[in-house]
Amino acid sequence: MTNIERHTYDVVVIGAGGAGLRAAIEARLAGKKTAIISKSLFGKAHTVMAEGGAAAAMGNVNANDNWQVHFRDTMRGGKFLNNFRMAELHAKEAPERIWELETYGALFDRTKDGKISQRNFGGHEYPRLAHVGDRTGLELIRTLQQKIVSLQQEDYAAHGDYEARIRVFQECTITELFIEDGAVAGAFGYYRESGEFVLFETSAIVLATGGVGKSYKVTSNSWEYTGDGHALALRSGATLINMEFLQFHPTGMVWPPSVKGILVTESVRGDGGVLKNTDGKRFMFDYVPDVFRKQYAETEEEADRWYSDPDNNRRPPELLPRDEVARAINSEVKAGRGTKAGGVLLDIASRLKPEQITKRLPSMYHQFKELADVDITKQPMEVGPTCHYVMGGVEVDADTAAAAVTGLYAAGEVSGGMHGSNRLGGNSLSDLLVFGKRAGEHAAAHATETKRRKPSPAAVEAAVETALAPLQRGEGGENPYTLHHELQDIMGTLVGIIRREGELRDSLVRLAELKERVKKVGATGGRRYNPGWHLALDLRNMLVVSECTAKAALERTESRGGHTREDHPKMDPNWRRVNLVCSLEGEDVRLEHQPLPVMRPELQSLFERSELAKYMTDEEL
Amino acid sequence: MGTKRHFRVWRGDDTGGSLEDFQVEVNEGEVVLDVIHRLQATQTPDLAVRWNCKAGKCGSCSMEINGKPRLGCMTRMSTFGDNETVTVTPLRTFPVIRDLVTNVNFNYQKARELPAFAPPKNVEPGQYRMQQVDVERSQEFRKCIECYLCQNVCHVVRDHEENKQAFSGPRFFIRAAELDMHPLDARTDRKELAQAEQGLGYCNITKCCTEVCPEHIKITDNAIIPMKERVVDRRYDPVTWLGRKIFRRDQLDEPALAHTASSSGAADTGAHWSQQGPVPQEPAVGTDGKLTVAELYLDRAAAASPFGDDQEFPLPPEKLRYNHPPTSSGGH
Numbered sequence: 001m002t003n004i005e006r007h008t009y010d011v012v013v014i015g016a017g018g019a020g021l022r023a024a025i026e027a028r029l030a031g032k033k034t035a036i037i038s039k040s041l042f043g044k045a046h047t048v049m050a051e052g053g054a055a056a057a058m059g060n061v062n063a064n065d066n067w068q069v070h071f072r073d074t075m076r077g078g079k080f081l082n083n084f085r086m087a088e089l090h091a092k093e094a095p096e097r098i099w100e101l102e103t104y105g106a107l108f109d110r111t112k113d114g115k116i117s118q119r120n121f122g123g124h125e126y127p128r129l130a131h132v133g134d135r136t137g138l139e140l141i142r143t144l145q146q147k148i149v150s151l152q153q154e155d156y157a158a159h160g161d162y163e164a165r166i167r168v169f170q171e172c173t174i175t176e177l178f179i180e181d182g183a184v185a186g187a188f189g190y191y192r193e194s195g196e197f198v199l200f201e202t203s204a205i206v207l208a209t210g211g212v213g214k215s216y217k218v219t220s221n222s223w224e225y226t227g228d229g230h231a232l233a234l235r236s237g238a239t240l241i242n243m244e245f246l247q248f249h250p251t252g253m254v255w256p257p258s259v260k261g262i263l264v265t266e267s268v269r270g271d272g273g274v275l276k277n278t279d280g281k282r283f284m285f286d287y288v289p290d291v292f293r294k295q296y297a298e299t300e301e302e303a304d305r306w307y308s309d310p311d312n313n314r315r316p317p318e319l320l321p322r323d324e325v326a327r328a329i330n331s332e333v334k335a336g337r338g339t340k341a342g343g344v345l346l347d348i349a350s351r352l353k354p355e356q357i358t359k360r361l362p363s364m365y366h367q368f369k370e371l372a373d374v375d376i377t378k379q380p381m382e383v384g385p386t387c388h389y390v391m392g393g394v395e396v397d398a399d400t401a402a403a404a405v406t407g408l409y410a411a412g413e414v415s416g417g418m419h420g421s422n423r424l425g426g427n428s429l430s431d432l433l434v435f436g437k438r439a440g441e442h443a444a445a446h447a448t449e450t451k452r453r454k455p456s457p458a459a460v461e462a463a464v465e466t467a468l469a470p471l472q473r474g475e476g477g478e479n480p481y482t483l484h485h486e487l488q489d490i491m492g493t494l495v496g497i498i499r500r501e502g503e504l505r506d507s508l509v510r511l512a513e514l515k516e517r518v519k520k521v522g523a524t525g526g527r528r529y530n531p532g533w534h535l536a537l538d539l540r541n542m543l544v545v546s547e548c549t550a551k552a553a554l555e556r557t558e559s560r561g562g563h564t565r566e567d568h569p570k571m572d573p574n575w576r577r578v579n580l581v582c583s584l585e586g587e588d589v590r591l592e593h594q595p596l597p598v599m600r601p602e603l604q605s606l607f608e609r610s611e612l613a614k615y616m617t618d619e620e621l
Numbered sequence: 622m623g624t625k626r627h628f629r630v631w632r633g634d635d636t637g638g639s640l641e642d643f644q645v646e647v648n649e650g651e652v653v654l655d656v657i658h659r660l661q662a663t664q665t666p667d668l669a670v671r672w673n674c675k676a677g678k679c680g681s682c683s684m685e686i687n688g689k690p691r692l693g694c695m696t697r698m699s700t701f702g703d704n705e706t707v708t709v710t711p712l713r714t715f716p717v718i719r720d721l722v723t724n725v726n727f728n729y730q731k732a733r734e735l736p737a738f739a740p741p742k743n744v745e746p747g748q749y750r751m752q753q754v755d756v757e758r759s760q761e762f763r764k765c766i767e768c769y770l771c772q773n774v775c776h777v778v779r780d781h782e783e784n785k786q787a788f789s790g791p792r793f794f795i796r797a798a799e800l801d802m803h804p805l806d807a808r809t810d811r812k813e814l815a816q817a818e819q820g821l822g823y824c825n826i827t828k829c830c831t832e833v834c835p836e837h838i839k840i841t842d843n844a845i846i847p848m849k850e851r852v853v854d855r856r857y858d859p860v861t862w863l864g865r866k867i868f869r870r871d872q873l874d875e876p877a878l879a880h881t882a883s884s885s886g887a888a889d890t891g892a893h894w895s896q897q898g899p900v901p902q903e904p905a906v907g908t909d910g911k912l913t914v915a916e917l918y919l920d921r922a923a924a925a926s927p928f929g930d931d932q933e934f935p936l937p938p939e940k941l942r943y944n945h946p947p948t949s950s951g952g953h
């Protein structure tokens with residue numbers, strides 16, 4: 001019999017990014033014995049990558065800002081596919097969640113009168129993002145991490161044990177959830193360090209595992225982003241929504257490899273950077289869609305005048321919305337006018353003086369100088385679309401963050417609905433605070449009301465077997481790195497930023513083949529800190545989540561937000577009323593249509609009828 | 622398109638290990654971590670290494686590259702000579718788990734022992750008011766990505782396991798300084814705590830921590846020295862002295878001098894630093910109780926490098942004879 005370490009907790013939080021830590025704090029404050037499970041070291045989660053800030057209508061910079069305006073912006077950004085109740089709660093509660101961070105020790109940048117400073121960001125009507133330079137995510141994660149330490153210090157004072165009521169299990173990966181009689185009974189996983197197994201008995205689990213970017217070749221996401229929470233939810237009987245919506249940033253670095261996927265902020269283009277193909281042509285003028293013609297310049301001369309005189313000139317086409325820019329880059333590369341690495345050139349060096357560049361874009365300049373020895377004051381950057389954020393995720397109840405399975409909760413990027421078809425910059429940091437807190441609160445309440453169930457020995461045995469299988473196949477099995485590479489290739493080329501029916505069908509065939517091969521994946525070496533084995537286990541999660549994305553992308557025959565179909569380029573009001581819901585039937589993903597909740601009249605009245613008409617069917621109006 | 626390069630990577634676990642030789646493809650524009658990943662994908666699927674963001678922001682991929690503590694994702698291959706061998710070893714100060722992965726629990730323990738931010742009484746959330754100029758001093762230290770390179774390079778604990786009990790290390794001195802400088806932190810004894818509980822007195826300002834910091838935080842100049850100066854001021858202030866006697870914080874007077882006669886047995890099996898790390902000692906205060914100004918006469922700020930003034934980095938690989946020091950394993 002395999003040795004399994006067993007623990008009993010009231011609430012188990014899987015994931016130690018912003019959402020997970022906030023949920024754990026709330027559960028512990030509610031008096032529950034709480035475990036935090038972190039796939040990497042404590043404090044390294046992907047939240048640290050967030051730069052812009054956390055959106056909250058505090059009105060510190062512009063007093064006209066309030067939750068209604070924030071709500072409107074969020075709905076517009078998501079093209080009205082958002083779960084309206086989540087967007088409403090998010091807009092209402094974000095300021096409190098930010099202020100609370102200050103009591104934990106956070107130090108945001110300040111306004112002149114000493115309040116939290118707020119900055120402008122795409123899609124937000126007023127300056128709204130609380131920020132700390134361009135490292136807001138790091139500030140957030142460190143603040144929450146330190147709050148947890150301070151709670152542990154309180155417990156030490158009271159009980160003589162730092163881990164009496166809240167414990168971090170770091171470098172620990174959950175591979176399976178246990179469900180008994182339709183409710184959560186526990187979670188099973190392994191320590192990366194030793195390869196030993198660990199089992200948590202609990203009646204309340206919060207999923208806060210983040211996104212799915214590692215299924216893509218070019219991504220700004222780290223290795224942890226393998227869709228674990230999405231897959232765990234599916235396998236335990238919960239549902240995913242909106243999985244076809246992925247946010248691709250149009251300008252990620254594609255070369256050199258050391259910085260592949262890293263974002264080049266939009267302000268490079270806002271400050272005068274232009275996109276060129278390898279023929280040296282400034283190609284964006286060829287890609288202005290008819291609906292935008294009136295607002296965008298037609299000649300380079302006019303576009304160049306805009307930077308100094310925006311009132312009397314039209315914007316340069318480099319500043320079209322993200323999806324348009326991404327589509328244009330994609331077309332240029334496919335037409336053979338891209339660089340060897342599959343990107344185009346973003347040139348700021350020939351447009352501004354070096355000292356202007358280093359003054360306006362200091363962190364960009366330093367990042368590329370240090371990481372890649374690319375001097376952006378001297379040479380153009382090689383950029384292309386990079387996978388950034390998944391809007392889709394676990395379908396949850398807006399108020400409680402509860403998933404379809406009793407005792408299962410989800411918050412942050414792993415949950416779906418809040419952002420609709422497209423997320424506004426700055427809304428993810430506030431999202432994870434608002435819904436992290438709610439998930440922790442309701443998970444704690446659930447743990448109080450519910451008796452723990454024991455995971456059945458058969459289920460535990462099966463989990464052990466699945467986890468050990470790749471090691472037993474050893475060298476005879478498929479190489480996990482090769483399979484991962486092929487998966488990234490399929491998703492990047494066939495289910496990428498611009499989608500077509502034929503390619504999507506093709507992707508499903510190839511994913512099905514890959515699924516069979518993943519069943520035969522092998523890992524050499526032992527159980528101690530063996531990355532090959534870890535990847536082998538992550539693969540099946542990535543695969544099932546990729547299948548959800550491909551299926552939903554094929555089904556939705558329109559273009560909206562983070563889902564662009566070349567063969568259906570228009571937004572269709574009939575599709576706005578539909579969420580695509582994925583569930584698991586045996587090994588296969590089942591896709592269903594589900595009507596979107598109807599917005600309450602008082603929220604509808606926040607919008608002009610003419611605006612609603614752009615999104616809604618006549619019948620709804 | 623790439624060229625074959627010679628890599629030497631330490632492989633092993635807490636029972637021992639050795640440097641293994643690899644010929645591996647290296648392409649233009651890559652960093653050391655890219656090459657480690659290629660080794661995993663093509664030759665050694667179970668090679669253990671920590672990494673997350675691969676953008677210099679999370680501080681996971683700390684390792685020693687040709688003897689110098691670095692982030693793997695921020696060490697460009699173009700910084701080495703065309704045929705230079707690249708030697709990659711785990712952080713030396715922490716117990717090895719496997720290959721390039723070490724047990725860094727020491728740091729998490731020290732983080733716990735440092736009293737957290739104390740929110741000001743009677744200030745409601747949303748009512749915090751601070752000036753930008755006042756938060757900036759603490760913000761510098763909050764840039765820390767917790768890569769622990771400063772902890773790893775600090776000679777007080779590098780090869781001196783026995784000092785780990787009493788010494789928190791540079792990462793937590795900047796945390797203490799950050800809280801000390803926080804405009805609204807309610808505690809007023811941060812400096813004393815740094816001396817009494819964190820072993821600030823062990824630090825003799827060699828600036829190695831500042832040198833390796835990937836975030837370029839001026840650890841010594843902006844955190845440690847100001848903390849020391851004020852501690853010194855207070856220690857010789859009669860009122861503080863009296864207060865200390867009353868509150869029985871007498872250990873303030875004993876910055877663990879007992880440890881200064883430390884053994885250095887591990888040294889001959891270790892990396893060839895050209896000289897031994899200096900023995901930890903109290904700050905050199907003059908008769909007036911202040912730090913001496915002797916360093917003003919030196920040709921550089923603060924004290925000399927513990928690696929020797931004539932030592933250039935990176936070390937040539939033939940000078941590296943790497944054996945990971947035996948250190949006790951901390952468990953989970």
